[in-house]
Amino acid sequence: MDLFTALLIALVVWLLISLEAWxxxxxINVPLVVSPIVGLILGDFEQGVVIGATLQLVFLGVMQIGGTLPSDATLGSAIGTAFAISMGQSTEVALTFAVPVALLGSFLTLFGYLLRGLFNPLVERLCATGNTKGLERLHVALAFLPELPKGIVIFAALYFGTGFAQDLIEIIPQTVIDGLDYASDLMPAVGIALLLRMMWSKKMSVYFFLGVILVAFFNLEMLGVAVTGVVISVIMLLESNNKGGKEVALATSSEAVTEEDLFND
Structure with missing residues (x-):
């Protein structure tokens, strides 16, 4: 990959990662956003959307909870998408690079936390002296600086690693590629299962099974299921508002009766 393209992709992804918290x-740092942008820069927006949608399902249930360090879906998506498109390969190849790179990206996330920690003494000195301007500038800098190593890794991987990646793809046996093809069909289910594991409850299970019924028996597409969910949400919201209005009306009526009884006495 040429210098300008690798630098542009690295810069854009670095900004997306930094602006996510800002x-x-x-x-804006999810695969569904990152991969199409990388595809647009490389001149194949459609393939970027396809890869992004696939990787979004793979990393759907991956999130940071407490002190855990999840896989870096942004880093994996950027490098996986760029390699697959630049080499003219399929979505399965993007998945091949994205998953291990995302796992390695968690170490860069930890490095960013350590980098922020190095500035704690400076923050204490600025607070002690009341230097609010310095704190503001440091706040802006620390929003972008700790994510810079990820941008550097993306640039180095794209600029220096495309040839190596192409050679690696060529020596991989076809049986392995076929296996990854089947695995890519299963990974979305794994991603959804991880998400359900964190949010599953008896109260929400009815909506899950409703979605399964709509897809399995009525052949409804994903967009149709989503629209159905929106309609159900609106109905529940309207019912909740009506219930609240009735409760207010009953409370007002009860107060009025109490006042009448008071004056009647």
Whole structure:
């Protein structure tokens, strides 16, 4: 990959990673956003969307809870998508690179935390002296600086590693590629299962089985299931508002009766 393209992809992905926290987590660093952008830069937006949708399902249940360090889906998606498109390979190849790179990306996340920790003494000195301007500048810098190693890794991987990746793909046996093809069909189910494991409850299970019924027996597409969920949510919201209005009306009526009884006495 040429210098300008590798640098542009690294810069864009670095900004997406940094702005994710800066903009209060609008989910701009997920595969569904990162992969199409990488595909657009490489001139194959459609393939970027396909890869992004596949990787989004794979990493759907991966999130940071407490002190855990999950796989870095952003790093894996950027490098996997760029390698697959630049080499003219399929989505399965993107998955081949994305999953292990995402696992390695968690170490870079830890490195970013350690890098932020090095500035704690400086923060204490700025607080002690009341230097609010310095704190503001440091706050902005620490929003972007700890994620810089990820941008450097992306640039190095794309600029220096495309040829190596191409040679690696050529020596992989076809049986392994076929196995990855089948695995890529299973990974979305694994991602959804991880997500369900964290949010499953008896109260929500009815909606899960409703979705299964809509897909299995009525052959409804994913968009149709999503729209059905939105309609159900609106109905529940309207019912909740009506119930709240009735309770207020009953409470008002009860107060009025109490006042009448008071004056009647």
């Amino acid at each position: 903009l209060s987590y609008p989910m």
